[in-house]
Amino acid sequence: MDLTIGKKIAGLRKEKGITQEELSELLDVSPQAVSKWENDLSCPDIMLLPKIANVFHVTVDELLSSSPKKETVMLPAEQRKSVDDLVFRILINSSDGDKVRVNLPLPLIKVGLEIGMRMPQVSKNESLKDINFEELFKIVEHGVRGKIIEIEGKDGDLVEVVVE
Amino acid sequence: MKIFISSPGEKTIRLSIPTRLIFNSLTAAISAGLLRKKVNADLPISGTDLRRFVKELHRIKKIHPDLIIVDIESANGEIVKIGL
Numbered sequence: 437m438d439l440t441i442g443k444k445i446a447g448l449r450k451e452k453g454i455t456q457e458e459l460s461e462l463l464d465v466s467p468q469a470v471s472k473w474e475n476d477l478s479c480p481d482i483m484l485l486p487k488i489a490n491v492f493h494v495t496v497d498e499l500l501s502s503s504p505k506k507e508t509v510m511l512p513a514e515q516r517k518s519v520d521d522l523v524f525r526i527l528i529n530s531s532d533g534d535k536v537r538v539n540l541p542l543p544l545i546k547v548g549l550e551i552g553m554r555m556p557q558v559s560k561n562e563s564l565k566d567i568n569f570e571e572l573f574k575i576v577e578h579g580v581r582g583k584i585i586e587i588e589g590k591d592g593d594l595v596e597v598v599v600e
Numbered sequence: 601m602k603i604f605i606s607s608p609g610e611k612t613i614r615l616s617i618p619t620r621l622i623f624n625s626l627t628a629a630i631s632a633g634l635l636r637k638k639v640n641a642d643l644p645i646s647g648t649d650l651r652r653f654v655k656e657l658h659r660i661k662k663i664h665p666d667l668i669i670v671d672i673e674s675a676n677g678e679i680v681k682i683g684l
Binding site: 453490493520521523530532533534535536537538539540541543544547548551552 | 659666
């Protein structure tokens with residue numbers, strides 16, 4: 437089913453776990469405006485799209501795309517972005533309600549690993565200690581995009597690694 | 601570098617600090633020395649390594665100028681964001 441921009445914003449907002457009021461504060465608009473977008477009664481101003489995309493860590497293209505976002509895709513070589521443009525998004529939702537988002541550009545991780553940094557040193561999160569980022573790079577180089585890791589810890593923490 | 605800290609009932613703090621003021625060759629050399637002295641003498645990270653990391657960071661900033669590196673929202677409503 438095709439998604440309207442309003443439904444897309446509603447989905448992204450729920451995914452981020454914020455209310456319409458909180459989103460309206462982040463965007464400097466009224467809560468009613470957000471409600472109207474989500475119910476397809478109006479559309480956000482075109483000048484606001486980059487700001488909305490930034491809040492949800494997506495591109496304006498993704499925001500405007502009418503097809504639902506696939507969780508994981510394998511892109512053919514001609515459709516792949518340069519590695520310089522790719523970002524590893526690490527999403528940690530802890531069982532006690534804390535949310536941590538770490539956005540690491542791929543080239544920065546590569547340099548970090550080459551000089552001897554390890555992810556738990558960087559993020560202080562033990563859930564990441566067993567993730568082999570060298571192997572993840574190989575997967576990404578083969579064209580895999582989207583959610584590449586999802587770990588649910590025994591204490592209820594949820595860790596996802598998404599490459600976009 | 602932009603830092604945003606917000607706590608319920610507290611004043612919101614917004615800091616904009618030039619990235620090159622925090623991350624430069626001098627701070628990289630000092631940080632590498634401190635890491636070896638205070639954290640682990642066998643740490644393989646040298647001043648040259650950190651300078652390379654800093655150089656990459658500046659290059660990334662040109663590609664992703666508004667990237668939020670860390671975005672933390674605690675269950676009690678505290679928000680911390682660190683952007684490039």
